[in-house]
Amino acid sequence: MRVLTVNAGSSSLKLSMLDPADNLLARREVAAVGGRFDAGTVTAALEGLSAPDAVGHRVVHGGREFIAPVRIDEQVERRLHALIDLAPLHQPKSLAGIEAVRTGLPGVPEVACFDTAFHATLPDAAATYAIPEPLRQTYGLRRYGFHGLSHAYAARRAAELIGAQPPRIVVCHLGAGASLSAVRQGRSIDTTMGFTPLEGLVMATRSGSVDPGMLLWLAERTELSPAEISDALEHESGLLALAGTADMRKVVEGAEAGEPRAVLALDVYVHRLRAAVAAMAASLGGLDVLVFTGGVGEHAPEVRRRAAEGLAFLGVALDDDANREVAPDAEVTGRDSVVRTLVIAAREDLEIAAGVRAVLS
Numbered sequence: 001m002r003v004l005t006v007n008a009g010s011s012s013l014k015l016s017m018l019d020p021a022d023n024l025l026a027r028r029e030v031a032a033v034g035g036r037f038d039a040g041t042v043t044a045a046l047e048g049l050s051a052p053d054a055v056g057h058r059v060v061h062g063g064r065e066f067i068a069p070v071r072i073d074e075q076v077e078r079r080l081h082a083l084i085d086l087a088p089l090h091q092p093k094s095l096a097g098i099e100a101v102r103t104g105l106p107g108v109p110e111v112a113c114f115d116t117a118f119h120a121t122l123p124d125a126a127a128t129y130a131i132p133e134p135l136r137q138t139y140g141l142r143r144y145g146f147h148g149l150s151h152a153y154a155a156r157r158a159a160e161l162i163g164a165q166p167p168r169i170v171v172c173h174l175g176a177g178a179s180l181s182a183v184r185q186g187r188s189i190d191t192t193m194g195f196t197p198l199e200g201l202v203m204a205t206r207s208g209s210v211d212p213g214m215l216l217w218l219a220e221r222t223e224l225s226p227a228e229i230s231d232a233l234e235h236e237s238g239l240l241a242l243a244g245t246a247d248m249r250k251v252v253e254g255a256e257a258g259e260p261r262a263v264l265a266l267d268v269y270v271h272r273l274r275a276a277v278a279a280m281a282a283s284l285g286g287l288d289v290l291v292f293t294g295g296v297g298e299h300a301p302e303v304r305r306r307a308a309e310g311l312a313f314l315g316v317a318l319d320d321d322a323n324r325e326v327a328p329d330a331e332v333t334g335r336d337s338v339v340r341t342l343v344i345a346a347r348e349d350l351e352i353a354a355g356v357r358a359v360l361s
Helices: 039-046 074-082 091-104 117-121 133-139 148-162 212-221 226-235 238-243 248-256 260-284 294-299 301-309 320-325 348-360
Strands: 003-008 012-018 024-031 054-059 110-114 168-174 178-184 187-191 289-293 340-343
Touching: 003 091, 003 348, 012 039, 012 091, 012 348, 024 039, 039 091, 054 091, 054 348, 074 091, 091 110, 110 148, 110 348, 117 148, 117 187, 148 168, 148 178, 148 187, 148 289, 148 340, 148 348, 168 260, 168 294, 178 260, 187 260, 212 226, 238 248, 238 260, 248 260, 248 294, 248 301, 260 301, 289 294, 294 301, 301 320, 301 340
Parallel strands: 003 054, 054 110, 168 289, 289 340
Antiparallel strands: 003 012, 012 024, 168 178, 178 187
């Protein structure tokens, strides 16, 4: 089955065509204009590709209802629209991608694959906020987790590389957005993102976890509106706020040159990362495999090195040469390490294709 995978982001629509053996046949990228994808431009991007047998769409939020891939029909699409309130910044882009690709490929079966689905296995202790029950029940306030397609693939690929299913894996998806997952026997039991993708680690332009009391303090004492506070936390925070750039490569270069803002940004980023890995390991009761994936996870050896140094108490140690020169997918475990460390290329497209085939087979 040839599968076209569709990943709709804030700035572009990424298309990947995979053959039945998951070989990449072609990639296309269409820029978003005003948060929309022009159907004519998408159709033009699809021209010249072999016709897919099915289309798999990355959809950010599945709520409590969609905990596995599902074939898209009118009823499913209506229910996906109903989830926009839970992910107002991300869900509309996924739906826009579905609409644009359908125009270019009418009649081709479509499957929605959800970033939240992998974390549907979180136990209540990890998923529940300690807030009044009426709020939790009425508004569905709980920890959903995100980046699930990447976490699921990285955990599965780690088992393939090692040759067995590791009992306890911590996956570090470090990109512009960043989150960790604690994976026990292939199932997510904890993660750093929660009700929204703002919770957890410091990211490129997102703040990560902050004191909610601080936000209430700002709302009460300033003229900032909720929309302005949200915009600041989503688009003006993280590495950008600390170092003046959201590019981790530039942050590392600045830190190595002794630039104070870059030094602080890298220190804050790694401090939060180490603490979160340790928290995930605590949820698992130990750690067997540590995985780095995503743009930063794959291409920032200094981040991996600094993180590992602070995790030596868990038995993490890297081979310096391997860490500097690694090309994913590969192992960078140090000689005396009791934890195996892997660097794995992020391949949400392969996880989407697997979901499509499972639904349509």
